[in-house]
Amino acid sequence: MSASAIEVSCLTKTFPGGKTALDDVGLSVAPGEMVALIGASGSGKSTLLRHIAGLVEADGRKGCEISVLGRAMQRDGRIARDARAIRSAIGMVFQQFNLVGRLSVLTNVLTGHLGRMPRWRGALALFTEDEKRAALEAMRRVGIDSHALHRGNDLSGGQQQRAAIARTLVQGAEVLIADEPIASLDPHSAQRVMDILAALNAEDGITVLVSLHQVDYALRYCPRTVALRDGRIVYDGPSAALTPDFLSELYGAESRELLLPSLDRGEAEAPMPRPRAEPVALREAVA
Numbered sequence: 065m066s067a068s069a070i071e072v073s074c075l076t077k078t079f080p081g082g083k084t085a086l087d088d089v090g091l092s093v094a095p096g097e098m099v100a101l102i103g104a105s106g107s108g109k110s111t112l113l114r115h116i117a118g119l120v121e122a123d124g125r126k127g128c129e130i131s132v133l134g135r136a137m138q139r140d141g142r143i144a145r146d147a148r149a150i151r152s153a154i155g156m157v158f159q160q161f162n163l164v165g166r167l168s169v170l171t172n173v174l175t176g177h178l179g180r181m182p183r184w185r186g187a188l189a190l191f192t193e194d195e196k197r198a199a200l201e202a203m204r205r206v207g208i209d210s211h212a213l214h215r216g217n218d219l220s221g222g223q224q225q226r227a228a229i230a231r232t233l234v235q236g237a238e239v240l241i242a243d244e245p246i247a248s249l250d251p252h253s254a255q256r257v258m259d260i261l262a263a264l265n266a267e268d269g270i271t272v273l274v275s276l277h278q279v280d281y282a283l284r285y286c287p288r289t290v291a292l293r294d295g296r297i298v299y300d301g302p303s304a305a306l307t308p309d310f311l312s313e314l315y316g317a318e319s320r321e322l323l324l325p326s327l328d329r330g331e332a333e334a335p336m337p338r339p340r341a342e343p344v345a346l347r348e349a350v351a
C-alpha cells in the first residue's frame with residue numbers, strides 16, 4: 065500500500081482571465097483518513113477536488129504533482145495518460161447528485177460497474193446477475209434498496225445522494241471525493257449522508273475527502289480539517305481546534321458563513337447535529 069492515499073505538492077491554478085484559485089497548495093491524506101475541506105464560497109475547494117480527480121490541469125509549474133494511491137494523476141500541469149485507470153479507484157460525489165433522472169435508481173447504481181466491464185456490454189446495459197446483486201447490496205447498505213425500480217427523479221435529494229454513494233461502492237472506490245455532498249440537503253438528510261460516509265470510512269477503510277460549507281459537520285464527523293482561504297491552506301489539523309474564535313481568527317467576518325446559525329449566537333436557532341464520538345455503524349445510519 066502507498067504511504068498516502070492522496071498527495072498534492074506545490075499546486076497552483078490560475079484560470080484564464082487571471083484568477084488564481086489555488087496558490088501553492090500541499091496536502092497529504094493517509095489511507096483510511098476522513099478529512100474535511102472547509103472554506104467560504106470561492107476559497108478553492110471544488111477546484112482542489114477537481115484537480116485531485118484529474119479533471120482539471122494545474123498550472124505548468126515544475127514540482128507540481130498530484131498522486132492518488134501512489135499513482136501520479138498529474139505532474140507539472142499535465143494530466144497522466146492513465147488518468148482514467150487511476151480514476152476508477154476514485155469515487156466522486158457532487159452537490160447535484162449526478163444521477164440520470166429518467167433511469168431507474170438500480171440502473172444508475174449499476175453504472176458504477178462501467179469502468180470495469182467491456183464497453184459493448186456497458187453500451188447495451190447488459191449487467192450480470194452478480195453485478196446486479198452487488199448493486200442491490202450497495203443500495204441496501206445506504207438504505208435505498210426499496211427504491212431500486214423508481215426513477216432517479218422520483219427520489220428525494222437525500223435519497224439521490226445516497227444512490228450516488230451506492231454507485232461509488234459498486235465502483236469499488238478506495239478513495240471517495242465528495243464535493244459539498246450535503247449543501248443541497250435539509251439537516252436530517254445531511255446528517256444521514258454524513259453518517260453513511262463516516263460508516264464507509266470506518267467499516268470499509270475508504271479514504272474520504274469531503275468539502276463542507278459548515279464546520280459543524282467537520283467537527284462532528286472528521287478528525288482532521290483542512291481550511292482554505294483565497295486558494296491557500298490556512299489550517300490543517302485536528303477539527304476539534306476549530307472553535308468559533310479560531311475560525312474568526314482564520315477567516316475574519318467570513319467565518320459567519322462557516323457556522324450553522326445555532327452556533328452563531330446572533331441568529332435564530334436551527335437544528336444542529338448532536339456530537340457523536342464514534343461514527344455509527346452503517347446499518348444504524350440507514351435504519
Ligand SMILES: Nc1ncnc2c1ncn2[C@@H]1O[C@H](COP(=O)(O)OP(=O)(O)OP(=O)(O)O)[C@@H](O)[C@H]1O
Pocket residue numbers: 079080081083084085103104105106107108109110111112
Ligand atoms: N472555470 C473557471 N474559470 C474561471 N474562474 C473559476 C473557474 N472555476 C472556479 N473559478 C474561480 O476560482 C475560485 C475558486 O472557485 P471554487 O469553485 O473552487 O471555490 P469553492 O470554495 O468550491 O466555492 P463554493 O463553495 O462556492 O463552491 C473562485 O473565485 C471561482 O470564481
